[in-house]
Amino acid sequence: MTAPARPTGAWDLSEDQLAIRNAVDAGMKKFPLEYWREADRTATFPHEFFAFAAAQGWLGLAMPTEFGGSGLGISEAVMMMEAIARGGGLSAASAVHMNVFGTNVVVKHGSPQMRQENLPDIVAGRMRVAFGVSEPDSGLDTTSLRTRAVRRGSDWLVSGRKVWISTAQVADKILLLTRTRDPEPGEPKDAGLTLFFTDLDRRHITVKEIEKLGRAAVDSNELFIDDLLVPDRDMVGAEGRGFRMLLDGLNPERLLVASEAVGIGRAALGLAVDYAKERHVFGRAIGQNQGVQFPLADSYARLESAWLMILRGAALYDQGRDCGAEANIAKLLGGEYGFEAADRAMQVLGGYSYAKEYHVERLWREVKLCRLAPVSPELILCYLAERKLGLPKSY
C-alpha cells in the first residue's frame, strides 16, 4: 500500500519537534511512574530528574544560544513539556517548568549584566527561580496586589505577602512583582507595578509550604516578605512597567500548561487502555464493552483536538503573531479534556484506580491543577466572550 500524497500545508511536525519528542520519551524511561509515585508520597523534590533534564539540555531548550540554550521556540517547548508530563505527570513538568520559560521576561527585558550573570546558570540547572506574583487577595486581579517596594537610598525595601509560589523551598532567586507607586489619575491600574529579579533571601523572606491536594513533590508556598533589601540593579526593565512585561509571557505559559495537561491526559488514557485490554471480567476483556471503550475513544479525540490548538498557538507565537485566543482556548481545552481523560481512566480501573500503586489517582489529582492555574476556565470564557464575541465585560 502506498502512502497517500500529503496535501501541501499539511500540519506535519518539524524534524526538531519529532527529535525532541523522541529524545524526551527516551529520557523519561529512566524515571518511571514508580519514581514519581515515591516523590509524591515523600513530598521530595525530584533532584535526580532535574539534574538529568539540565544535562540533557532540556532546561535551555527555549533559551538563546548565547546563554547556553538551544534557541528553539514554544513550538518545540510544548513538544518537550507534553512528553515530560506524559512520562511523569505534573510532578515532572512542574519541576522544570519555571526554568524552561519562566525567566523569559529576564531574557527580553533584563539588563545585559543580569542576563549574563544568571541565564547560563538557569540553563545549566545551577539556579532555580520562583515566580512571585500571586497574593492572597489577588489571584487574577493582579493589579490589586499589595506588596510594596519603598525607596531606601539607591535600593528598595520590599514588604508584603505572596501565595502559591512554586519551588520557593528550593529556589535561589525570585521574580518579584511589587508596587513602587500608586497609579497617577488617568493611568491604568497596573502603572506603578515593578518587577525585580533578586535573591530569595531567607533572612527576610519566610517561606511556608502549603500542603495541597496534589503535586507534593514540587512545593507551593506562602511567602512573608519583611524588609527585603533589593538593589536597584535587580529591577527588570523600567520602573512601574513590570506588569506589561509579564503579559508577554502569559500566552506561552498557557500553551505550556495546556501541553502538560494533554500529556497527563494521554498518560492516564494509556494506563486505562492497557488495563482495559488486560483485565478480564465476565469472560472477556473489559475493553470489549462499549461502555468502557467509547469514553476512552472520545477522550483520545478530545485530546487530539486540544493538541492541535496548542500547536497552532505555538506556531503563531513563534512567528511573532497574536496568539491570545489560541493560547487561551488551548489551555481551556487541554485542562478540561486532560482532566476528563484522567477521570475516565479512574473509572476504567475501578477500585484499583483508588489505590496509589496504579498511578492514575496521582495523575487525576495533578491534572486538576491545570484546570485551576494559571487562569481558570471561567476567566478564559470571559476573555473569549469579550474579545472574540464582542460581549460586554461581565466582571
Added chain:
Amino acid sequence: MDFDLSDTDLAWRDTAREWVEQRWPKSRARELEASGQTFPQELWDDLSEAGFHGIGIPEEYGGQGGTVFTQAIGARELSRNLAGLVATWLAPAVGGTLTLLAAGSETQKRTLLPLMARGEVNFAIGVTEPGGGTDILGALRTTSRLDGDQWVINGQKTWSTGAGNADYLVVLAVNISDEGRAAGNNLILVPRSTRGLDMRHIPKLGVRALASYEVFLDDVRVPVDNIVGPRGQGWKGIVQGLNADKVLLSACCTGILDGILEDALRYLHEREAFGRTIEHFQALQHKVVDIAAWRHTSELVAYHAAWLMTQGRPSASAATMAKMITSEYAVEAADVGLQLLGGMGYSAETDMQRYWRDARLFRIAPITGEMSRNFIAERLGMPRSF
C-alpha cells in the same frame, strides 16, 4: 404522599447534627486525614460513647433499635463533616451488624451484637478478591473446607477496609464439600489474631485515616461455629447488607453535598475580587444553584430508597440508582466546588479537596456507575451487555 420526617427522625437528625458539629467539626476531620493514622481510634471511641454503634441493633441485643432509614439520617449528618470517614461507623454496621442480623445464629447475635452496640468489637468485611470487583462470585477463589471441628481457609482478599483494627474479618469463601467439590460459599468470622492471617496496607486516594488492606489467608483455622448462616449459603448473609450499603452511601453523598454547598456559599460570600464579593457573579451563582439542585435530588432519591427498604418493598433498583445518581452528583459538586474556591480549593487546608477525593470512591465502590447501569439496563428488559 408524605415527604415529612417523623418527629422522632427530626429529633435524631438534630441530635446527630449537633454531635458532629461539636465533636467532629470539619477541621478535626481534616487533621485526622492528614495525621497518617491507619485507624481513627478517637472517632471510633467518640462514636461508641455517643451510642452510634448500637443504631440498627434491636434492643433485645443491646442496641437502640432503628432502621436503615434511621442510619441514613445519621449517615447524612455525619458525612457533612466527616465525608468518607463516616465509614468508621458504617462499614462494621453493614458488614458486621447487618450480616449477623440477617444470617447469624442466636448465639452469635447474643454474644457479639451487645459488644458491637458498645463499640467493644469491630468488624471488617473480606469479600472482594484481587481478580473481581463487581463479579464477586465469579472471581471467588478463596476456599474453606471443614477439618474436624475447624474451618481451614486459604486465599486472598482485597479492599478490606478497617481490617487492620477489626476484631473479626467477615470472610466469604468457596465452600469445599466433604467430597472435595466446590458447593456454594460460606461466610465465616475470622478473628484478626488467627495464625496464618496476614495483611498489607493499600495506600489510597481518600479516606486515608481508615486504611484498607489486602488480606492473605494461609491455612487459617477457626472453630466450626464461626460460620454465619447455613453452610454453602454464605452469600445470603451479605446480600441484604449490599443493598443497605448502597442506600447508606446515597445518604453519605447527600451529606457530602450538604458540606460542599455550605462551604461554597461561605467562600463566595467572603472572597473579594474585581472590587466585590464573588457571589455577585452570575456564572458562579449558577454553579452554586446546580449544587443545591443536585443536593435536593440526592436527598429525595436517598431517602426514598431507604424508605422502600424499611417498608420491606423491592428496593434493589432504587438503591442502585440512588447510589449512582448521588455519587455522580457529589463528585461533580465537589469538582465545581474546587473550581469555585480556585487555589484555596487545591490547598489541603480547606475541605473541598477532601470531599472531592472521598466522594470519588463512591462512583467506584461498592459497584461502579457503569456496572450500576448494566444492572438497571437488564431490569428495564434489555439484553445483558457484558
